[in-house]
Amino acid sequence: MKKTFKFRINASKTxxxxxxxxxxxxxxxxxxxxxxxxxxxxxxxxxxxxxxxxTQLPELKRAFPEFKNVPSQTLQDVVERIDGAFQGFFRRIKxxxxxxxxxxKGSARYDSFTxxxxxxxxxxxxxxxxxxxxxxxxxxxxxxxxxxxxxxRRSSSGKWFVCFSCxxxxxxxxxxxxxxxxxxxxxxxxxxxxxxxxxENPRFLKQSEKTLQERQQSLSRKKRGSNxxxxxxxxxxxxxxxxxxxxxxxxxxxxxxxxxxNDIVCIEKLKSWKTWRSLNKSMRxxxxxxxxxxxxxxxxxxxxEIREVPAKNTxxxxxxxxxxxxxxxxxxxxxxxxxxLNIDRDINAAINILKLGASFRDSxxxxxxxxxxxxxxxxxxxxxxxxxNAIVDYLSKDGELSFKEExxxxxxxxxxxxxxxxxxxx
Ligand SMILES: [Zn+2]
Numbered sequence: 001m002k003k004t005f006k007f008r009i010n011a012s013k014t015x016x017x018x019x020x021x022x023x024x025x026x027x028x029x030x031x032x033x034x035x036x037x038x039x040x041x042x043x044x045x046x047x048x049x050x051x052x053x054x055t056q057l058p059e060l061k062r063a064f065p066e067f068k069n070v071p072s073q074t075l076q077d078v079v080e081r082i083d084g085a086f087q088g089f090f091r092r093i094k095x096x097x098x099x100x101x102x103x104x105k106g107s108a109r110y111d112s113f114t115x116x117x118x119x120x121x122x123x124x125x126x127x128x129x130x131x132x133x134x135x136x137x138x139x140x141x142x143x144x145x146x147x148x149x150x151x152x153r154r155s156s157s158g159k160w161f162v163c164f165s166c167x168x169x170x171x172x173x174x175x176x177x178x179x180x181x182x183x184x185x186x187x188x189x190x191x192x193x194x195x196x197x198x199x200e201n202p203r204f205l206k207q208s209e210k211t212l213q214e215r216q217q218s219l220s221r222k223k224r225g226s227n228x229x230x231x232x233x234x235x236x237x238x239x240x241x242x243x244x245x246x247x248x249x250x251x252x253x254x255x256x257x258x259x260x261x262n263d264i265v266c267i268e269k270l271k272s273w274k275t276w277r278s279l280n281k282s283m284r285x286x287x288x289x290x291x292x293x294x295x296x297x298x299x300x301x302x303x304x305e306i307r308e309v310p311a312k313n314t315x316x317x318x319x320x321x322x323x324x325x326x327x328x329x330x331x332x333x334x335x336x337x338x339x340x341l342n343i344d345r346d347i348n349a350a351i352n353i354l355k356l357g358a359s360f361r362d363s364x365x366x367x368x369x370x371x372x373x374x375x376x377x378x379x380x381x382x383x384x385x386x387x388x389n390a391i392v393d394y395l396s397k398d399g400e401l402s403f404k405e406e407x408x409x410x411x412x413x414x415x416x417x418x419x420x421x422x423x424x425x426x
Contacts, residue, residue: 001145001168001169001170001171001300001301002145002165002166002167002169003144003145003165003166003169003301004163004164004165004166005141005143005144005163005164005166006161006162006163006164007137007138007139007140007161007162007164008137008138008159008160008161009127009135009136009137009138009152009160009161009162010135010136010138010160011133011134011135011136011160012133012134014133015132015133015134015135016160018069018131018132018133019113019132019133019152019154019160020154021069022069022070022074022113022132023110023111023112023113023154024107024110025066025067025069025070026070026074026075026078026110026113027105027107027110029060029067029075029078029079030078030081030082030105030110031104031105032060033053033078033079033082034082034085034102034103034104035104036048036053037082037086049083050079050080050082050083053079053082053083054076054079057072057075057076057079060075069131070113070131071115071118071119071129071130071131073114073115073116073117073118073119074113074114074115074119077113077114077115077116078113082102085102086102089101089102108156111153111154111155111156112151112152112153112154113151113152114149114150114151115129115149115150115151115152116148116149116150117148119131120150122143122147124139125137125138125139127150127162129150129152135152135160135162137162143164143166144166144169144170145166145167145168145169145170146166146167146168147164147165147166148165148166148167149164149165150162150163150164150165151163151165155237155241156237156240156241157234157237157238157241158234158237169301171300171301171302171303172301172302173302173303174259174260174302174303174304176263177260177261177262177263178263179261179262179263179264180262180263180264180265180266180354180357180358181193181194181195181258181261181262181264181265181266181350181354182194182266182267182350182351182352182353182354182355182356182357183258183265183266183267183350183353184268184314184315184346184347184349184350184353185267185268185270185288185291186346186349187201188201188332188346189201189346190202190254191254192344192346192347192349192350193258193350194347194350194351194353194354196343196344196347198344198346199254202246202247202250204243204246204247204250205243208239208242208243211239212236212239212240212243215232215235215236215239216236218232218235219232219233219235219236247287247290248290248294251287251290251291251294251295252294252298254291255291255294255295255298255299256298258295259295259298259299259302259304260302262304263304263305264304264305264306264307264357265295265299265304265305265306265307266306266307266308266309266353266354266356266357266358267292267295267306267307267308267309267353267357268308268309268310268311268314268349268353269308269309269310269311270288270289270292270311307357309353309356309357310356312356314349314352314353314356315327315334315345315346315348315349315352317352318334318336318338318339318341318348319334319341319343319348319351319352319355320336320339320341321336321338321339321341323336323337323338323339325337327345331345332344332345333345334347334348
């Protein structure tokens with residue numbers, strides 16, 4: 001498994017000064033490479049490859065000796081970064097998305113440099129980098145696997161960090177629980193699961209809104225280029241950083257809880273940026289996209305399965321009978337006129353997500369022709385890996401089992417809901 005370990009670092013003033021110089025030279029090189037590519041295309045209709053730019057690096061060092069103070073791999077990485085920016089640009093165009101041409105970077109927009117296999121050495125909590133100096137790492141956990149790259153980064157609030165990107169990091173499997181769960185993310189609750197549990201949306205942005213507003217206003221009152229403006233900018237950056245950290249901690253905690261209790265977590269596939277742009281402030285505050293990427297990352301490490309089901313009417317369909325019950329966002333309770341199921345709309349959606357995940361097909365219901373119990377409270381899936389099957393228990397409101405389905409587990413994608421068996425009680 002690949003994993004990145006991030007730590008806070010400290011260094012002497014001279015070392016920090018050298019790092020700033022290196023980052024600035026990298027930024028200049030980045031802009032030079034961008035200009036070269038831009039001109040080649042504009043005037044000669046030619047595109048320049050990363051390799052051809054890399055072969056020009058020795059020439060650059062002869063012409064501008066200050067670049068000799070930057071490790072060669074770091075300079076090559078800058079060329080790769082610009083190449084990556086162009087590849088992303090062309091990929092988005094090809095996909096028909098809105099795509100901005102790669103931009104020239106000002107000093108505030110370029111904040112890191114990369115080292116690969118050489119030019120650095122790690123001794124305990126000391127990282128020494130050739131031509132730059134020694135950093136003390138706040139090593140709050142061990143670095144696992146083989147270190148592939150080392151990135152030194154300055155945060156917008158002026159703190160320094162090191163990121164070790166590692167390969168072959170050993171997995172850390174959690175003990176099996178035999179449980180699967182469906183999860184719905186929403187604005188009322190941050191998360192609702194198919195067992196009926198809800199986690200509130202902590203709204204960190206809203207909590208700090210007043211401070212943010214004050215600091216933003218204070219910044220806009222200061223004269224451009226002044227010292228006081230720089231200080232105000234730093235204060236604002238610190239507020240934003242605090243919110244980011246709070247949110248990140250919350251996402252990790254929530255993901256860990258979900259994965260600890262369940263072997264399979266079914267979620268709805270969120271539509272990417274289009275949806276994100278259309279979200280309002282409180283929805284962005286929840287930052288589900290970040291949460292889901294944390295969840296996926298943690299799932300790999302814990303050897304858990306995340307199933308993304310297509311977002312298809314999960315809030316409209318009745319989890320009881322499969323009937324479509326249209327409702328707008330303001331309707332918080334799902335009430336089905338045909339089977340009289342009466343539950344919270346998000347719990348209804350979470351159950352639908354679990355069922356979709358269990359069938360792992362585009363279908364809404366596992367076996368739509370079967371009679372359904374009415375007015376049940378929840379459903380759960382119990383996975384029996386030895387018998388290679390899964391039992392879906394639908395529980396009625398009073399907790400009595402009222403409906404049961406058996407699914408065949410097969411194929412590398414898990415469930416193949418071909419074979420079903422029903423049993424009605426009560
Ligand atoms: Zn119904």
